Amino acid sequence: MSVTYEHEFDQESNAVDVSVVIVNYNVSEFLIQALGSLAQASAHLNVETWVVDNNSIDDSVEMVHSEFPAVHVIANETNKGFGSANNQAIRKAKGEFILILNPDTIVQEDSLDSMVSFMNRHPGCGALGCQILNPDGSFAPESRRSFPTPETAFYRMTGLGRLFPRSKRFGRYNMTYLPANEEAEVDALSGSCMMVRRDALQGERGAGLFDEDFFMYGEDLDLCYRIQQKGWKIWYTPSTRIIHYKGESTKKGDIRYVKIFYGAMLLFIEKHLQQKHSAFFASFLRAGIMFRATLSVCLNWIRRLAPPLVDFACVYASVVGLGVLRYQQTGGTLSNLFFATTAPAYALATIIAIGVAGGYRRAARSPSTPVFPGLLFGFAFVASLSFFIQEIAFSRLVVMASFPVALALLLTWRMLVRRRSTGGRRAVLVGGASEAARLSRLLSGHPRPAFRLHGYVADSEDESAPQISQIPKLGRPSSLRDLVRIRGFDDIVFAAGIVSNQKIMSTMRDLNDLSVQFRILAEGRDHVIGKSTVSHLSVSALSSEVTELVQLRSGFARRGFELSVSFLILPLIPFIWLISRLFSRQSAFRRSSDQLSGIIHVFSGRNSLVGFDLRDKELVPDNWNLKPGLYSVTNSMPTEELEAGEIVRAYWYYVTHQTPGLDLDIILAAFRDPTSGNRA
Secondary structure, eight states: OEEEEOOOOOTTSOOOSEEEEEEESSOHHHHHHHHHHHHHHTTTSOEEEEEEEESOSSSHHHHHHHHOTTSEEEEESSOOOHHHHHHHHHHHOOOSEEEEEOTTEEEOTTHHHHHHHHHHHOTTEEEEEEEEEOTTSOBOGGGSBOOOOHHHHHHHHTTHHHHOTTOTTTTTTTTTTSOTTSOEEESBOOTTEEEEEGGGTSSTTOOOSOOTTOSSSSHHHHHHHHHHHTTOEEEEEEEEEEEEOTTSSSOTTSHHHHHHHHHHHHHHIIIIITTTSOHHHHHHHHHHHHHHHHHHHHHHHHHHHHHHHHHHHHHHHHHHHHHHHHHHHHTOOOOHHIIIIIHHHHHHHHHHHHHHTTTTOTTOSOTTTTHHHHHHHHHHHHHHHHHHOGGGGGGHHHHHHHHHHHHHHHHHHHHHHHHHHTSSOEEEEESOHHHHHHHHHHHHTOSSOSSEEEEEEOSSOOTTOTTOTTSOEEEOGGGHHHHHHHHOOOEEEEETTTSOHHHHHHHHHHTTTSSOEEEEEOTTSSEEEETTEEEEOSOOOOOHHHHHHOOOOOHHHHHHHHHHHHHHHGGGHHHHHHHHTTSOTTSHHHHHHHGGGGGHHHHHTSSEEEEBOGGGGGGSOGGGOOOBEEEETTTTSOGGGSOHHHHHHHHHHHHHTOOHHHHHHHHHHHHHOTTTTTTO
16 A cells, blocks of 8 residues: 655646656665755756655655655555556656656766756667766766676676676676766666656557566666667766665665575566576576575675674683683693683673674664673673583683673774774865864764864855864865875765765766765755765754653663773773873873773762763753763863753763763773863
8 A cells, every 4th residue: 555645736837857756765864865966956857756665664754745845755555666666656757758766876966957868869769877876986887787698697607707897798797898988878777877768668669667576676677678679779878977875775785685686687587588598598597696696695694693703702712811821820731621611601601692682683783782791691601500510610710800801802893893984084074164164063062973074175265154263174175185195084075065966976986096985964964974874963852751762771781891891991000190191281191091090989889981071960860870970971072162952962872872882982082082181
């Protein structure tokens, strides 16, 4: 069942030039960007836009109603799949041309004009695709494709196409032998952006709509094949470009994805190629697809098993290492039972407990939270076991001593993996000073920002915001390559409200060879879109009703983590103090080191390692269960520039996202951030 929402349009307006059809599934933030870019690309044409929502749970339908009231919406109550959902809108569309577009795309301002102009110049063109860019600015090879003939399929499956992409023979599947900027007639296009002539779908020469037997993937290949069979040509043009943030509705590591994707390929073979070519060829393709599917599943399982295997190795290494060290000092030797029972039992019990607590779920918000209780369970299990098996009772002291070491190892590798993907990154903004100030303010009110803003580039000064000189202008956009290369920036953030989509794409294309991530700051919003990520930079307004519904981190887990870390830090304090004397009094390292003198209050329960600043006591409700911290959530934030409400939201973010990893991030930030401790 589906519900169609339509709006009143001017009945006297000209005929619709283009009907844009977007099938959406739980990518509201990306859909906002796509619809915004379409609005900019529709200035010279009469365009209608249809959004077919496949039962999203992220308020996508409500968002379209409130922010894009001119857009037609079909709200399905089930996920009907890509082809079926597109057909729903195509049957209602009035445009001479139908643009099939993914929600996780951004089009250039000239995209619609350019593609319509091409179709008008080539009346024999049934479907047209443009240049697709990956999120890093590189050319996406799926912009143009060939059908899988026996020869083409063999070269692709054996890897010869990847080894010799410039060869016309071996690189035929993605036509990699052709320059990306060369116009060409092709076999098939990507369904992420494909303009189809209405006459190629309906009427005597019409190929029909999408085949609804394809739930997702393969339907674009099938449609292009049928359009060609009706005598139409398929063209690729480099005259315009889009960005495609691939796979946001379906992650390719999922087994469900593997089943859907390779099932679609098998369906295409059975429908079009099995009768045309020999049975041997069809069997060969089927075997190749099944091999690729099996390989994908195996790699997926290896990725899923990696965290528990690393945890097992860390626990095993810590207890064995301390055991060897102890018996080297006493002159004794370790029993084989220690290596065969005690150490593996401790590690195995730990990873089982962490797994039961949800620590290995890919969607887990706080994968570090179950580490302490999991390790505690492993210790209790082995200690209890030693009372029944006297031969391993000698190892209880070693296991106890290994507990803080194993805890530190398990938390450290998690923190390093997380920081590699989100933390410690340096960014430069492309846009004006006002957007740089807005982004800086959003970041400063966030305890765990995805990156740090170090300046902006712009073609001209923003005269409307002279008061924000603390955010340096680093030059013009033409100097971005040198800035990334010399200053080591990790991220380039484009201000969508100032920089045109065409400029964004050309810059990404020019700089795609750099090791840098491209992000887009949404106009008037608090999130930044990056490759496979949407980073929210602020927290929505609070209310007492909302705070009562949030499940906070358990006090037991938090207390256990604090005591373990404090126990590890305590013997190191004299060394840290001596090292800190080498730094100036104003340095972040020295000020943060001096704060460790209060660690005794963590053991007594008076303070916590991370908590609120005493100056903010009146802003933090008692039911948030926060204590004064040696290191405040706001330590590295320029809170003298923030309003009370923004400080409260920073604490609220911490309260609702508490993990050992977040605590470690805040502590480490205090030691390295030059602004830390500015409220002490």
